[in-house]
Every structure is written in structure tokens, then in C-alpha cells.
Amino acid sequence: MSNAVEDKPFLIVGSGTETVAPGLHILRGQGQSFVAETDAGLVVVDTGPGGSVTQGMLEAVRRLSDAPLHALCFSHGHIGYNAGLPQWLAHAAERGDAPPRVIAHRNVPRRLARYRETHALQQRMAEIQFRRPAGFFAQRLPLHAPVETFDEVLAIGQGERRIELRWAPSETDDAIALWSPAQRVLYGGAALIDSIPNIGTPFRTLRDTVRWADTLDALAALGPRLAVREFGPSIVGEAEVQHVLGHTAHALRWLRAEVVRLMNEGLGERELLARIHLPDELFGVEWMKPAYGDPSYIVRDIYRSENGWWDRNPTSLHPEPPEAVGRAVADAITDKQAVIDQASALADQGRVQLALHVIDLLATADGAAAEIAEARRLKAAWLRQRAAEVSSYVSRNLYRASADMLEQGTQARFSIR
Template structure:
């Protein structure tokens, strides 16, 4: 779809509200000795971000380290095109001068891999005032508009903090920005904006020819929903945008973002791996060559994302809140130590919180958090506890007597967490929650608070006990849905040394699924396995009943409801496989 109308009215990204202070006023304190390893790691990582123009092939080059993002030049027969344009005119001009040394072909097209500023704000430099084609996903322009017009003020302030815009360089301040040497679009040293809106957009997939080159644009949700990977099939070169770079993925960014669907991100990585690319040219950090090396990198990156997602959901279903989850979800050593999963950009802990919020929202499940006390009230109460040298439980009782119910519930929660007079604290919290429930005109809030008060008093326990109606309903659910639930029920700690492929053949529906256990991660695909370690034949109803606890595996095997084409000797292997899962 072509669109040459409606140029977006860009609001210039503002610098952070506070001006740059004098050196003496904002001199940073000396970094503590314990921070040395982190600073050394970041300094070493700066080598990955060094300024360079790398020739990937005779006709493809990538500019690295000029700004936060890379820019990629592809030379065709009669013209050339650019993939991603970095974050400012000034940076784009420096890159353009380097590209001019490589070719005198005119730039006739630009491809945006996604909407982020460090990929789109240098565009008009490469266009050179000419009316050229600009390719992007159909939602990219809207996402740019949201960032620069709707939430610009808050995004600018938080971005300035996240990218260290106002920090001095050095061990006590700014070292790098993780994906590049720095962000060159905001703050006192920021550049100007040269964004051009897309003129050719697509929805799912676009196969086209640009400058005589066959080009495939594929929608690949990941770091953003509008993400595009660019594939040149004749050269077997893949440009993944920001769906992989040499740092732990930014499954959540602390500058602020909508929920990033990490399941789709992992699937996009699977799709890219299936291409068998010979060259990988990301939009941050350096290119990689070698089909096997690239396949291994994409596999590890997808496994890292899946592990964090699946174990977060597993912990949620076990009843953990975000505070408990960030302690529970830890990458296993083979992923934690992988060079592409070092936390130079995203972190596991932030990702866990984002996944929780993506599924359940801001509420952590504790009634005390529904209408919490103000920060001032909380601070005053804690100061009083310290000043009077009293206990948290005593402070909770005092707040309850004063009808400060939210404060009483929070102080009692802290006492429980500290195991300080915990039985008394539970009773105080129950009284506070019940009182808040009686005062609530929201039935949702009232019922939740009163129920939790009963739980704290030991009057009831919520259990999911399947009845005939729920079982009948569940049996009608497509078998694909049940198979898809297996990864979030994997006991990862028991599977860290397991590499196994199990093929399931459902004789009643004709469907075939493969469950691959790959060192703490389970991947389910609706297709036969390539060289399976175990093949299981059964019906969808038998499998569903087995997962629901309505049928025993041993009985199903003995009666022939579950069969093993490889022989009954595979029954033990099937039992070992089932022990890896906690099915809810």
C-alpha cells in the first residue's frame, strides 16, 4: 500500500526537564569497590560497539558504533537501499559519508525494521530531498506517532535517565548504552530529527524487488509488535532488526513500553532460524557469519526468552507474586553464561515483572495492595517504628485502632514477611482486610478482601477441584491447547540436563505434535519429530484425562490406551518424561 499523504507532525523530542547542572553540583561519588566488575564488563562490552563499517558481502555493509543503532547498506544493480537510518541527521550524515566511499549508486529506498527512534530519525539524510520509497510494517507510523506526540514528555525524561544522557563519561558515570556507544537524539548533545513516514506498507509478508534485489519483508513481532525482519534469499542474508543483538533482550524497557509479547518473540526467532541464513546483520552490535553459528545463536536467544517466560508463568500458577518470582526465575548456567544473554541491555528480573504484568496486570494478588497507603503515610509509619523502637506488629495494631486500615494491612504484611510475631500479624491483617471489605461498595473488592481475611484466619482454603461439568468442558478443548500448556508446566530444575524429543500421535484427530525438551525449556510444535527419542500413540481424550488426573498412565498403558510403536520398553522413558511436568 502506497501513502504519500498525511506527513506526521513530529514533535521534537524534548530534553529532560532539568538542565545540565554545574560540574561541582552533580559530581558523582566514587563508585564502591563492589562495582568494579560491572564497570569492567561494560568497558569490555564497549569493544562490541566500536565505530566501524563492516563489509558483510561484496554488496552489503553495516555501519556500527556511530550512534545507538546500526545502519545497513545494500547495493543493487542500478541503485542501493538502506535498512534502518539511526537516530539523528548528524549521525546519518556521518554514516552516509562512509557509505559514499563504498558506492556511488543512488539511494532509492529505505526499510524500517521497526518504529524506534534509533532506526527512523536519520531517514531524510539518505533520501537527500528526493521522493524515494520507504518500506515498513503497516503499524509502524502509528507507533512513531504515539512515541513522539502522545507520550513524548514522560518517554523523553525516562529515556534521558536510561541512556545516561546527562552523565559524564567514566567509571563513575556513563560507559555505554548497551546496544551502542550512546543515544544521539536527546539531551545537550542530541542531534536533529529527519524522520520520513513510510510510503509502502505491508501486513504479514511482502516479497518484492528493490534495486534488482529480491527482498522479503516478514512481520516478526518481538522487541516491538511492528517488527520486520528483512531477508535477501539470493545472498542468504538476514537482517533481524532488534529481535537479536549481543545482550540479553529488552523484554521490558525501563523507559516504558507496552507489553512485549515474548512468546511471539521466541516464535519469530524460530522462524528466522528456519531460514538457514549464512549471514546475520542485526541493527545493534556486530554481524555474524556461518550458518551453524547463527542457528546456535538464534536457538540460545529463543531458549533464554522461553525459559524466563515459561518459568515465570509456572511460578505465577504456583501462587508467587512478582517479588517472589524475581528470586525464583534464574537462568540456568548454560544460558546465563552465554555471550548473547549477558545483561548489557535487558535483565531477567525486569522481564519477569513485565511478564507477570502482561498476564495479570498491576495487582499482585494481595488485598493489602488494592488500595495501599500513601507514600507519606508509609514513610511516617516506618520512621515512627524506628524512632520508638517498636515492632511492626505493634505499629499495625496502632494503625488498626486508629482506623488507618490500609496502613495497618501493609504493616502487618511486613511483619508477616519478617516473621515477626507472625500469627498476631496475620490476625491483624485479617481484621484490616475485613474492615476494608465491609467499607467497599465494589463487590469485586469486597468479596476479594473478605475472602482473603478468611484465608488468613484459616477458615477456608481455595482449591481447584474438577467436577463433572468442568471436566466435560475441558475434554472439548482442542488437543493443541493442551499441548501448548506443557512448556509452562515444565519443572525446569529437573530438566537442565535433558535433551529429548517425544512425538505424540493422536489417532482420533490425526494430529501429530513434537515436544522437545532442551535443557530446561520445552518446545511444542504441531509436526512430526525429526528422529524422535520416543513415539507415543493415544487418543486426545486419553491424553486430556491423563493431564487432568482422571486416568493413570500405568492403567492406560496396560489396557492399550497408550501405545509405543518402539515397543513396551519405551514405557519407562514415557514415565520419566511425565515426571518432568507439573500439570495444573
């Protein structure tokens, strides 16, 4: 049984800074944060996850400049990116500086209220998605509220060192970008990553595919000569920025149109996933690879945006408890070994996903019968095999976390108990 997790820190991309233009710097921590030197003082986007990582970020900034902190800004409202806020505020106080402004988009407080209400759920989802042991995030998901919010655009500073914070709804409805008009440098935050846009992740609420495309078009319309991503290398040159952002927006709109077309033909979610074909010229380029998310996730989110929760099987309208269903199905199978043999034969043929569908006839049942235990063991092994076959970081972790739970006897139901 393997419960090991990767040693690589949670979403940490490195340390230190990288100057991309005079007075404009990437600040590495949880993702790539950003620092702008303005005539009002330093503007920092994202304070990091806290602890030693945030301390390292602070020290890196002080190697750049001794100017006071003017503003600490939330790139978006996801938990963790600004867990280090108290350390930055304490740093300013220790220097005898005025308290920096703490700025976010006006939608962030609403998101934080949701997260407070569902704190145990958020903690458990993070443990599974990032494959961490139970309780790992108990002290790692502090919520710190902004002091000041804005709607569309907020300017800071004057003249050549003026910067703008711009609403950039994308992964969240509270994401922002930072724009330097004089130097034509864009920090895209959560709207810009080096893989397919993170839409439709299995544990998250709906994300608007077309709105993300609209944001990319709006950012491109600014005419950046350099665009800094939240994750991944910067996009250099005006033509390349236009190409990457425009291409991504076009691919997202194509996906929306194709899913709608298939829904209008009457296809359900699983039928649609089986039918849809992703053109390589749109989805085969490097920055659309499924390194974190996956295009099938986006398909599901688009489908969910126009459909209810029902999978169109009338049996699922008013279901029995999962434990009762699993037990009844297993009891109905008189030759359980035949199920195991059939699933194993499919796996041997390389049809591991189909083998998983078959083995679930037994693997979801309660009890200590030898065939049930064997089904769970096989399912865990095949989940690890599937994890090695997919590109998406999220999919890999969900497969592996599910296998961990099966081997621990918790049946991979993602209970928050």
C-alpha cells in the same frame, strides 16, 4: 555529588561500513544499520539519529556507491533510529534523484501516534534510562512517519540482487529484518543482539517473550549463512546461526514455561523472582549475558502478561499519596538512628540490596531532619554500589540516575516535571 554522564554517544556503535557480502554492508550509526545494493538502487535500513552521526553515515554510503537511494526503511519504530530521515531526503533532492521510498511495517504509525501523545513521558524516560540531564532529549526525539507500509514481506529488486523486508516482531511489534535469498545473508535488526533479548525493560510496555522466540525460529528457517545483529558481532556460518537463534528461542520458551509453572503454584512476583533458577546451560552462554537487559526483567514481563498490577498486598489497593506514606512511616519510627544503624550493618556485611529495603523506611520521607538526610545520602551511596555489581546497562543507569536525583533533592521519584 556526581552528575557526570558517560562521554560515549547515545547508542552509537562507531562509524563507517563493513561489507559482509557483495553489495551488502553494515552501516554503523545508532546501532548497526544496513545497506543493500539492489538493481532498483540502494536500500538503507535506518537513517540514524541525525546531525553529524547521520552525516557520517551518508558519507560512508557514498564511499560505497553512487547509485540513487531507492528506499529508506525503519528497522523498528523506536525513537531516534530514524531521526536523520530528513537529511537523507535532502541528500537525494540535492542530487536531483527521485525521492526514495520511506518504508516501515504497518504497526509503526500506531507506535508513533503513541509517542506523540506521550512525548514528555518518552523524553523523561529516555533521560533516566540513558542517564542524561533534564531536557537533553527535548530536540533529539523527532518523529518522522513512513510513507509506505507493509504487513508480512516486501520484495525489492530482481534476480541475484533481490532483497526482502520481512516482519520480525521482537523488541517491538513493528520490527523488520532484511533477507538476501541469493546470498543467504540476514540482517536481523532489533530481533538480533549480542546479549539476552531486551524484554521487560523497567520503563517500557509489555513485550511478548514467545513471539520473539517464534521470530527467531522463523528467521533461522530461512537458512542464513550469515546473520548481522543490530548490536554486536555477526553470526558466521549456517550451523552457528542455527545454534545461536535456536538456543535463544529455546531459552525464552523455557523461561515462559517456568514462570507459568511458578505462577500456577500461587507465587507472586517477588516470590517468583526469589525462587526461579536460571540454568547455566541456557543463560550462561555469551549471547545470553545480561549486558543491556536482564533475565529478571523478562520474568517480570511474563508475570505481568498474566497478572494485573496488584502486588497482592491489600494495603496497596487504595494507597495514600507517597509523600504522606513516607512521612507517616518516618514519624512512626521513634528511633530513627536504629534504622540507619541496622541498614548500615547490612551494607557492611555486603547485603546492600537488603540495606536498601531497610533504609527506605526513612529515605522516602519528606523533610529536612538530619536522619532523613542521612538516609538519603546512604541510599545514594548504596545505589552506586549496586550499579557496580550488576551487568545490565539499564539497571546500572537506573541505579545511578536515582542516586543523582537523591543527591539533588528530588527523591528519585522520576517525576516528569
